[in-house]
Amino acid sequence: MVEIVLFMEEIKALVRITADDNNVNLLFPQANKNNKEGMLYQNLLTDVYSDDAIASKDLYNSHPNDVKYKMLKHRLKKKLYNNLFFFDYSKQKLKKAHQKEQECIHLLHHAHLLLRLYERDIALNLTSKVKSIAKDYEYINYLIDALELEMTNFSDKGDLTKYNSAREELEYYLYIKKYEREAITLFQLLRIQLKKSVKSRRGNLLTFEEDLVRLKLLWQKTKSYETFNAYYKANIIYHEMTGDFSSIVDLTVHSEELLQAGQVNKIRFDADFNKYILVYAHLRAKKLERGLKYAAEFLYAFEEDNPNWFAYMENYFLLALYTRNYLLVETLLHKVFNNPSFKKQQGAAKERWTLYQAYFLLLNSTVANFNNSINPFLLSLPEYSKDKQGFNVAILILQFIHYLQKKDTEALLYRIESLKKYILTHLKETFSLRSKTFLKLLILTVTEDYDAKSSRTKGQKLYQKLVEAPTPGDAFAEIEIVPYEHLWDHILFILENKYQ
Known part of the structure; x- marks a missing residue:
């Protein structure tokens, strides 16, 4: 039973992902009663089928374990997965860096296939494109993969000069990757510790300090984006845990300086996240007036139909409330509750905003009576x-x-x-x-x-x-x-x- 539920949830997720993709129309040109794949897809898309029992009953007048129903789901799932190869990431609200990462993955997929088909020159043309993108965005994994493909190609051709050149370049990036992997692993382990009990987290603070020292050293050794990112985010977590929010303010400001000086990859660094953390840290460090100034200044960076906008507005709202700027508080509440995307927010987020509103009504006697x-x-x-x-x-x-x-x-x-x-x-x-x-x-x-x-x-x-x-x-x-x-x-x- 569990496997059936998971399988249905897997298909539902794929349906949601491909809902706005034009290629899906080519998959199901006749979504009618005679095309059960199309019916299953459309009815999952519109939430007509909430579970397997309803779907199998409607489509086959049968039960979820019916072989015909199982085969139908299998075919639909296969088509939806295949469609991901043609997914248009540019139309999604993905950052440019993520779109370029997907481009590298697709180019490498084609290069591997072409090399197996002995189309070496075309494969080399693709690896060259991968290397160009990967160097700009510091995607070391894809650089290594492209260079390994080139070495295979040059070995097959007997081109020793180009082989040795690719080998030297590969050795350099393997050196970088070794330290990047260590930095990423350290950061991931720190994040896992955050999922544990409060007592356990507090007990790990000393080890955390040692890990931060190591992360800084790894960044200094490589100057790579991934090592910096691990060090940067681990610092935020640590100072948040210790209540040292002034240090987070300093970190975000220093990160911006590094960015402007070209010491951090501008096209990889999440500048919007840094803005969010900068405002949040000012709130928690009680640097309220300056935080309020930053909150107003950076609001443009967050689109109103994005969940990140609501998270950012929480900090902006609290800064206004802490400074007793009730006119601004009322304006921000109005913007949030009248945002068409508000109803799409998670239940916990909606409840927080209800709580915020109640506190505002409590403190601001000029608004409707709090008791009511x-x-x-x-x-x-x-x-x-x-x-x-x-x-x-x-x-x-x-x-x-x-x-x-x-x-x-x-x-x-x-x-x-x-x-x-x-x-x-x-x-x-x-x-x-x-x-x-x-x-x-x-x-x-x-x-x-x-x-x-x-x-x-x-x-x-x-x-x-x-x-x-x-x-x-x-x-x-x-x-x-x-x-x-x-x-x-x-x-x-x-x-x-x-x-x-």
């Missing part, structure tokens, strides 16, 4: 939910302030017990200090019977502890949608105006 605007799903969420990891504290705080605004003391008494339990269970580590301290301030408002003056006075030590607490690494921390210092000001404002 909070999304009901935020109030009914449990005290702890793994699928909301990173936002659990934000949701708890939002719920608490909602009931504080409503003067629902019974709900607040229940909430403080939940907060105490949450602190004891989930906020034990040092990187949770800010969240733990702020939740204690919330509890204090209830124990002080909602008295603003008493809460301010008795909460001063906790507040100072909050201010002095270091910014935790993003790999460990709960996200502060609004700085806790700002939220404390707002809570005192509520107490002064609603409970006196």
